[in-house]
Amino acid sequence: MKAMIINGSPRKNRNTVSLLKKVMEGVEESGCETKLVHLRDLKFSGCISCLACKIKGNTCGGLCALRDDLRPVLEETLASEILVVGTPVYFHYQTALTRAFMERLLFAPLDYVNAGSSTLKKKIQCATIYTMHVMNDELFANMSYAQTLGVAAKSLELLGPQEVLYFRGLSAFPDFERYPFNLEFAKILDSMREEHYAEYEQQAYDLGKRLVHQANTQHLDIQTNNVAK
Numbered sequence: 097m098k099a100m101i102i103n104g105s106p107r108k109n110r111n112t113v114s115l116l117k118k119v120m121e122g123v124e125e126s127g128c129e130t131k132l133v134h135l136r137d138l139k140f141s142g143c144i145s146c147l148a149c150k151i152k153g154n155t156c157g158g159l160c161a162l163r164d165d166l167r168p169v170l171e172e173t174l175a176s177e178i179l180v181v182g183t184p185v186y187f188h189y190q191t192a193l194t195r196a197f198m199e200r201l202l203f204a205p206l207d208y209v210n211a212g213s214s215t216l217k218k219k220i221q222c223a224t225i226y227t228m229h230v231m232n233d234e235l236f237a238n239m240s241y242a243q244t245l246g247v248a249a250k251s252l253e254l255l256g257p258q259e260v261l262y263f264r265g266l267s268a269f270p271d272f273e274r275y276p277f278n279l280e281f282a283k284i285l286d287s288m289r290e291e292h293y294a295e296y297e298q299q300a301y302d303l304g305k306r307l308v309h310q311a312n313t314q315h316l317d318i319q320t321n322n323v324a325k
C-alpha cells in the first residue's frame with residue numbers, strides 16, 4: 097500500500113510540511129509506504145483545457161494528457177491507495193500550486209456521462225490539511241473559511257472518501273523581530289502556536305494511522321464485494 101503526500105506550500109521546511117511529516121509518521125508506522133512531493137520543485141501548469149483526456153476514444157485512462165513534471169506524480173497518485181494534500185491558506189483559498197495540482201489530477205477522471213462520478217476503477221482514501229494564520233473563531237466564521245476551504249477540498253471526493261483538517265493560528269513568520277509587525281499581535285501568535293502545536297502534531301499523526309486503517313478496510317470491502325458478485 098502506498099500513500100502520496102503532496103506539499104502545496106512553496107516552503108519545504110515550515111508549517112505545512114512539518115505537519116505532513118507527522119501524517120507520514122502515522123502512515124509509515126502502520127506499515128504503509130509514503131512518498132512526499134514538493135510541488136514547488138516541479139515545472140507544471142494547471143489544466144489548459146486541451147480536452148485531450150475527454151475526447152472520444154482517448155487512451156488517457158483518467159490521466160491528464162499534458163506532459164510535464166507533474167505527469168509522473170499524477171500517475172503515481174492515481175496508482176496509490178492514500179492521498180494527503182497539505183496546503184497553506186493564501187487569501188482564503190489553497191495555494192496556486194495546490195489548485196493547479198488538483199485541476200490536473202481531477203479533470204481527466206471526471207465522468208461527464210455519469211455526472212459527478214469518476215471513471216477510475218478504484219477508490220483512494222483522501223485527506224486535505226490546511227494550515228493558516230487565522231485562529232479567532234469569529235473571523236474564521238465571518239470570512240466563511242470552512243465553507244470556502246471545505247468546498248475546495250471536497251473536489252477530492254471524486255477519488256474516494258475524504259477528510260479535512262484545519263490547523264489554525266500558524267503564522268507564516270518564523271521570527272517576528274525581523275519584519276515590520278505589530279509586536280502585541282506577534283506575542284498572541286507565538287502563544288497560540290505554543291498552546292496548540294503539540295495537539296496539532298498528534299492530530300496529524302492520528303490522521304496518518306486512521307487513513308491506513310480506512311484504506312485497509314475499504315480494500316477488504318472491495319474484495320468482499322468482488323466475492324459476492
Ligand SMILES: Cc1cc2nc3c(=O)[nH]c(=O)nc-3n(C[C@H](O)[C@H](O)[C@H](O)COP(=O)(O)O)c2cc1C
Nearest residue numbers: 105110111112184185187188227228229230267268
Ligand atoms: C501570500 C500569503 C497569504 C496568506 N493568506 C492567508 C489567509 O487568507 N488566511 C490565513 O489564515 N492565513 C493566511 N496566510 C498565512 C499562512 O496560510 C500560514 O502561515 C501557513 O501556515 C503557512 O504555511 P507554510 O509555513 O507551510 O508556508 C497567508 C500567507 C501568505 C504568505
